[in-house]
Amino acid sequence: xxxxPATPTRVNLSELSTMFxxxxxxxxxxxxxxxxxxxxxxxxxxxxxxIGNPMLPALHGGVVxxxxxxxxxxxxxxxxxxxxxxxxxxxSIDYLRSGRPIDTYARAHVTKLGRxxxxxxxEAWQFDRADPIAALHGHFLLKSDEAEAETN
Amino acid sequence: xxxxxxxxxxxxxAGAMMIQGTPQARALGMRVVSxxxxxxxxxxxxxEDLVGDPETGVIASGVVTTLLDNTCGVAAFAALSEPMSxxxxxLRIDYMRPAKKGATIRAEAHCYRMTKTVxxxxxxxxxxxxxxxxxxxxxxxFMMGTSGRMGKNRRPPK
Numbered sequence: 577x578x579x580x581p582a583t584p585t586r587v588n589l590s591e592l593s594t595m596f597x598x599x600x601x602x603x604x605x606x607x608x609x610x611x612x613x614x615x616x617x618x619x620x621x622x623x624x625x626x627i628g629n630p631m632l633p634a635l636h637g638g639v640v641x642x643x644x645x646x647x648x649x650x651x652x653x654x655x656x657x658x659x660x661x662x663x664x665x666x667x668s669i670d671y672l673r674s675g676r677p678i679d680t681y682a683r684a685h686v687t688k689l690g691r692x693x694x695x696x697x698x699e700a701w702q703f704d705r706a707d708p709i710a711a712l713h714g715h716f717l718l719k720s721d722e723a724e725a726e727t728n
Numbered sequence: 729x730x731x732x733x734x735x736x737x738x739x740x741x742a743g744a745m746m747i748q749g750t751p752q753a754r755a756l757g758m759r760v761v762s763x764x765x766x767x768x769x770x771x772x773x774x775x776e777d778l779v780g781d782p783e784t785g786v787i788a789s790g791v792v793t794t795l796l797d798n799t800c801g802v803a804a805f806a807a808l809s810e811p812m813s814x815x816x817x818x819l820r821i822d823y824m825r826p827a828k829k830g831a832t833i834r835a836e837a838h839c840y841r842m843t844k845t846v847x848x849x850x851x852x853x854x855x856x857x858x859x860x861x862x863x864x865x866x867x868x869x870f871m872m873g874t875s876g877r878m879g880k881n882r883r884p885p886k
Contacts, residue, residue: 600782627751628753629750636751637797638795639790642794643790661783664789
């Protein structure tokens with residue numbers, strides 16, 4: 577059928593990085609992306625000003641949440657074949673253990689990529705991927721040209 | 729000598745210290761507006777390096793997440809009679825609309841219920857005076873009295 581959705585064009589790491597580097601806040605946090613095949617990992621190298629609790633010390637919960645949110649956005653961008661930056665509607669974060677003062681990693685899984693909404697799950701870990709420090713479940717509004725035309 | 733002043737009053741006096749002692753809050757330029765019993769109001773200004781969408785210049789949702797998380801934590805603390813270590817259990821945020829470019833974001837949190845072990849907190853974020861038009865809403869739960877010993881995270885995990 578002619579109106580079948582086209583196979584998403586493959587986005588390479590440089591396109592993804594270009595999109596990401598244009599986001600000042602991603603730079604503020606220092607988030608980096610690594611793409612192997614279709615597997616995307618976001619890396620948050622540790623730096624002192626990411627600390628939320630200096631006693632333990634532990635990463636700020638908001639920072640861990642923001643890392644997972646950015647990972648979700650990048651994963652949707654990849655799944656869509658690179659369009660506009662999706663907009664977050666809601667997120668729900670489970671904090672599983674305190675983030676230590678070391679590098680943090682995150683990977684996202686797009687549970688459903690609809691026409692207007694994407695459902696995404698993300699996990700963040702440090703030492704052991706099987707022992708995540710936090711998990712996120714969120715809904716994102718896709719800003720495809722179609723969806724935009726619809727709202728106008 | 730025992731200090732009988734309620735914790736929230738001591739926190740309100742300490743005000744700026746609540747932020748100065750938190751590196752990420754300081755990096756975002758957060759300001760405590762007020763601390764009262766079980767309530768906290770904290771602000772963050774729009775800044776070029778905190779933008780999340782370069783096309784619109786809107787502040788990143790991650791900044792709002794961190795502001796809400798932080799303000800909820802302060803509100804939970806302001807509901808205690810004595811300081812104790814806490815841990816965030818979960819945080820749910822609804823983003824109703826993008827904040828206006830250039831606007832200061834103000835988070836208002838209320839710890840509406842404190843049990844022996846859990847603090848339940850609700851918060852809203854605003855980018856103006858209109859209380860009927862929030863940017864985001866949050867619901868958080870904190871474990872109270874966790875065994876967060878000083879320097880715990882400096883040691884490798886078991």
